[in-house]
Amino acid sequence: MSEMDFGSSASTGLKWMAINACFSLRSQNVDSMTENGISPFNDDLHFMLGAETITYTDKVMAGKWANYMVQTNLTVWDAWTRAGREAFQTVPASTVIRFAWWGHGDNLGDQIQSILGGTSGEVSHDGVQVHPFP
């Protein structure tokens, strides 16, 4: 992760990056990396998406994310969590799956059709439980 440099200032450059892998954005690791000045993205990336916990390589998860972003007015982050919730609806009831983001929280309202300006403010990290439903 420390070797990455996600983000581009170009108008059509990279603004969001998703890594659908188990523990890709585990809280303790994100805290530790940030504390030690390690960041896989530059100031042009709005935020990264990933999983705090175990996740599944569901065959339709990425497609659902893209569909929700392109075909509805869901934000990039909302589309990510909703795709996860839909894809993981039938996993074991006791398995907790949390999706996460890391980056500039001020950009969380980004939609693929309307990007909220450049990045600003401090960096944050947050996660939300996508399975089981609350």
Added chain:
Amino acid sequence: MKICIVSLGLCLVCSAASGSGPPLDQFGTRFTNADCEIVWKTPTNSLPPSVWVYRVLPSHFSASVISNLIALGEFAPNERVANLGPDARDLGAICYSNDKRSLGIHRELGFIEYRYPRAEAVRITEGVPTEDEIRTMGTNFLKMLEIDPSSVSPDIGVIDDTAHNYQRNPFRITTNTHARIIGFGRRLDGIDFYNKAESVEIKFAHHAVVRDLYLSWRNLERDNLYKTASPETIVKRMRGGECFAQVYGETELRLPDIGGFKRVTIIKATPYYYGEWMDKEQKWVYPFLYLETKVDMTEKGSVISMPPVGGSESAPANPQVRWVEKNLTNQTIFLCCPILGELIKQ
């Protein structure tokens, strides 16, 4: 001749209701092991003696519910849109959208979604309802949505949305709960929907502003009543390959080879109703049985030993494959099985 055709048509309708079941194959891998020992070790008095299959009808949200939701989003009449995306199939949907919020009331599907993403700010915590407050506020929303309280599961979930905010010079991590979510699941005849597939979920951000509201509450009508299948029948169905296995895991979700199962002990049996994803069409609502089991098994696998980089005189030059067998006991495996027994009433 016409009578014959009509009769055949009726029979096809009957079989669609009673002969089908929930799509249990979506839950995992078909359990196919006719030889392993199966032990039923859970009391059966926790299971209902009979279960209903429900027919899904178009929903009818009242004018009051619709008007309250439009008021929640402060939508103007000219912000009404045909749908919230090309996937929308509900021609009777009432949808509104502007650059801040959107609302979809899908009457055919029994589905409502309200979204206000900019209500959330990860560093603002003022006015986020406490757990006690959100329970009261959530209950008030159920009334506003005209949800019958007797159809709500007592298993009410509350989740905090807590962010880690990083500050530099000096480095500091602050955590703050900037939103809180409450979820109400639906219950039919004392049976909950699996994973709250039918539910109301509301997320409150700072100053108690509603950030999201989702409702999936189809209009259901009782169709056929069945006896609950007996443990003997369930075990027979397991042996017959009618059940599907899934594994619980915090770090790994690989299901072991079912062929290696030696003994399956059923320690808990919970009935659930199966609900499709919120905006998916569903014609029937079926119950099924969710079994928690402890499995003793022999797991077979291969271990590959790689030669050291650069080679070594004492080590083999090529990768060595070795087959290993290990016995595992008390592994938690879940099984989803059909629950319907004999038809009691049509």
